[in-house]
Amino acid sequence: MDGDTTTIHITKALSSSMIVELIEKYPNLSQITCSPSVYGRTSKTYIDALEQLDIDVEKKYNWGAKSKSNGAEFEVQKLSDEGLSAREISERLDITLNRVYYLLRKSKADFDNRKRKYDHSEVIALKDGGLSAKEISDKLDIPLRTVYYILNKK
Numbered sequence: 300m301d302g303d304t305t306t307i308h309i310t311k312a313l314s315s316s317m318i319v320e321l322i323e324k325y326p327n328l329s330q331i332t333c334s335p336s337v338y339g340r341t342s343k344t345y346i347d348a349l350e351q352l353d354i355d356v357e358k359k360y361n362w363g364a365k366s367k368s369n370g371a372e373f374e375v376q377k378l379s380d381e382g383l384s385a386r387e388i389s390e391r392l393d394i395t396l397n398r399v400y401y402l403l404r405k406s407k408a409d410f411d412n413r414k415r416k417y418d419h420s421e422v423i424a425l426k427d428g429g430l431s432a433k434e435i436s437d438k439l440d441i442p443l444r445t446v447y448y449i450l451n452k453k
Contacts, residue, residue: 306330308359312340318349332359372402379403417441422449 389396436443
């Protein structure tokens with residue numbers, strides 16, 4: 300017997316024998332929760348009888364797996380904002396690299412911390428300064444195709 304329990308969750312429709320068993324097993328019972336489908340299959344008579352005994356029967360959704368992140372997405376987001384790469388975040392938090400990318404996607408983070416061969420902001424600044432793609436290519440010693448790629452990237 301578990302005398303301290305006040306709330307239980309059931310997965311089968313209530314019956315008269317089940318109600319008696321629950322009351323005997325849990326004398327301090329004040330609330331029974333169940334899924335909407337179980338609630339729909341339970342007789343209104345049983346629900347009314349339990350309410351007279353001051354036991355509430357409520358629908359409760361317990362669907363799907365519980366989140367395993369334990370607040371890790373906030374930590375991942377913070378480290379990302381500090382400029383750490385996904386691999387560095389993975390090593391620091393001791394979670395897999397795929398998990399880091401998943402948590403960043405889930406938080407809809409603007410993650411762009413990868414190291415680039417060429418400085419994109421400098422190429423864009425020169426273009427805004429009025430230089431042509433060929434002039435930027437010559438000045439920074441970057442292939443012309445790469446300059447066009449950087450400038451056309453959305």
